[in-house]
Amino acid sequence: MIFRDGLFQGSVIAITGAGTGIGRTTAIALASLGADVSLAGRHIGTLQETACKVEKLGRKALVVPTNIRNPEEVNHFAEATYQHYGKVDVLINNAGGQFIQNSLNLSPNGWKAVVDLNLNGTFYCCQAFGRMMCQQGHGNIINMSAVVFETGSPGMAHSAAARAAVVNLTKTLALELAPSGVRVNCISPGPIASEGFIHELPSSQYDETIQRIPLGRMGTLDEAASVIVFLASEASSFMNGEVVIVDGGTRLRGAMSFLTD
Ligand SMILES: CCCCCCCCCCC/C=C/C(=O)SCCNC(=O)CCNC(=O)[C@H](O)C(C)(C)COP(=O)(O)OP(=O)(O)OC[C@H]1O[C@@H](n2cnc3c(N)ncnc32)[C@H](O)[C@@H]1OP(=O)(O)O
Numbered sequence: 001m002i003f004r005d006g007l008f009q010g011s012v013i014a015i016t017g018a019g020t021g022i023g024r025t026t027a028i029a030l031a032s033l034g035a036d037v038s039l040a041g042r043h044i045g046t047l048q049e050t051a052c053k054v055e056k057l058g059r060k061a062l063v064v065p066t067n068i069r070n071p072e073e074v075n076h077f078a079e080a081t082y083q084h085y086g087k088v089d090v091l092i093n094n095a096g097g098q099f100i101q102n103s104l105n106l107s108p109n110g111w112k113a114v115v116d117l118n119l120n121g122t123f124y125c126c127q128a129f130g131r132m133m134c135q136q137g138h139g140n141i142i143n144m145s146a147v148v149f150e151t152g153s154p155g156m157a158h159s160a161a162a163r164a165a166v167v168n169l170t171k172t173l174a175l176e177l178a179p180s181g182v183r184v185n186c187i188s189p190g191p192i193a194s195e196g197f198i199h200e201l202p203s204s205q206y207d208e209t210i211q212r213i214p215l216g217r218m219g220t221l222d223e224a225a226s227v228i229v230f231l232a233s234e235a236s237s238f239m240n241g242e243v244v245i246v247d248g249g250t251r252l253r254g255a256m257s258f259l260t261d
């Protein structure tokens with residue numbers, strides 16, 4: 001680990017989508033640096049696996065099964081975290097995802113599911129934790145966008161629109177919450193070799209994806225997590241309302257199509 005031991009000693013960090021992929025790797029990295037964590041996601045089994053790894057590192061882990069598409073469940077996640085730890089220093093809005101579908105075939109419910117997850121769920125978490133952070137007088141929120149936020153992305157209309165909105169939400173919240181000592185930034189990764197991404201990417205597009213990446217390979221889970229750890233740390237204390245792109249230069253090649261036919 002590139003960061004100093006004990007960097008997050010005494011910190012409490014809430015993470016959504018913490019049972020798999022980037023969220024799990026980030027939770028474990030933060031715990032290895034001293035943080036206690038609160039873990040959310042829909043599936044309790046994978047959250048408990050992450051919690052086990054955190055506890056083996058000598059840190060505390062609270063598991064709060066949460067569907068972030070439901071604002072009541074999000075409020076419960078925030079309240080349970082505060083009741084358990086008495087504060088939250090950092091919120092990492094990592095949960096997200098989508099399916100590939102061309103726009104004309106997207107059902108209203110399919111569009112809504114992806115926008116609810118990536119935009120509305122992120123907003124509910126920012127609001128619930130942001131209120132508590134403003135009351136305690138400090139806080140740090142890290143949102144998850146995706147490199148598709150600034151290009152057209154055939155097959156990803158729902159997600160790309162939501163990810164662009166998350167970038168704008170980040171900037172507005174950065175302005176609204178700064179006077180209360182809360183900063184808000186955003187990470188925009190892709191492609192990162194998580195189980196979720198490899199599973200969702202059509203196998204026929206694997207080679208093309210690699211060819212599109214100037215660095216010639218996908219990013220690792222550690223490479224995404226380490227940027228989140230940086231944003232969570234005081235090393236980024238004067239960053240507010242920023243989008244950090246972690247894509248090996250992929251966006252420089254322009255719009256990305258996920259459609260196979
Ligand atoms: C080659 C060019 C590319 C190179 C460059 C690459 C650049 C990288 C950019 C990376 C961008 C982002 C990457 C990632 O996000 S990686 C993480 C991947 N993980 C996931 O996406 C998670 C898996 N997905 C899901 O869980 C789901 O898709 C979803 C997020 C929507 C949640 O689904 P859920 O099951 O909860 O949804 P519902 O049951 O409520 O259903 C709601 C409606 O949505 C429709 N639906 C759901 N899944 C699909 C599907 N796979 N295909 C079609 N439709 C789907 C569902 O049918 C419901 O609609 P209806 O009621 O109308 O049927």
Ligand SMILES: NC(=O)C1=CN([C@@H]2O[C@H](COP(=O)(O)OP(=O)(O)OC[C@H]3O[C@@H](n4cnc5c(N)ncnc54)[C@H](OP(=O)(O)O)[C@@H]3O)[C@@H](O)[C@H]2O)C=CC1
Pocket residue numbers: 016017018019020021022023040041042043044046066067068069094095096097098117121144145146147188189190191192193194195196197
């Ligand atoms: N890998 C990549 O290249 C990129 C990833 N991203 C984003 O990074 C984040 C992490 O993705 P990654 O680790 O790759 O993929 P994963 O599919 O492994 O992670 C997605 C996580 O989100 C959680 N999640 C999904 N829906 C909900 C929900 N309704 N409520 C709460 N949690 C939910 C899942 O847990 P559960 O199913 O238990 O709820 C899962 O842990 C996502 O937002 C993804 O879209 C962005 C750009 C590129």
